Amino acid sequence: PGVILYLTHWYPAHRRARIIAVFMSAIPVAGIFGNPLSGWIMDSYHGVSAMSGWQWMFLIEAIPAVLIG
Numbered sequence: 001p002g003v004i005l006y007l008t009h010w011y012p013a014h015r016r017a018r019i020i021a022v023f024m025s026a027i028p029v030a031g032i033f034g035n036p037l038s039g040w041i042m043d044s045y046h047g048v049s050a051m052s053g054w055q056w057m058f059l060i061e062a063i064p065a066v067l068i069g
Contacts, residue, residue, distance in 0.1 A: 011019045042053030
């Protein structure tokens, strides 16, 4: 909801519907690409360095967040 509020402030009324539609359509697109990638990481890295697949997933997702801040 907060992003939608910011979009209403940044874009004029005549462009607002298109921008919100693009933002909302990015959610399922992220799932289409992210879910198979997550499954592949969990399957491929399971047992590497004595860590489970979910632990690798947690580590791989945390690295960009820590580096970017």
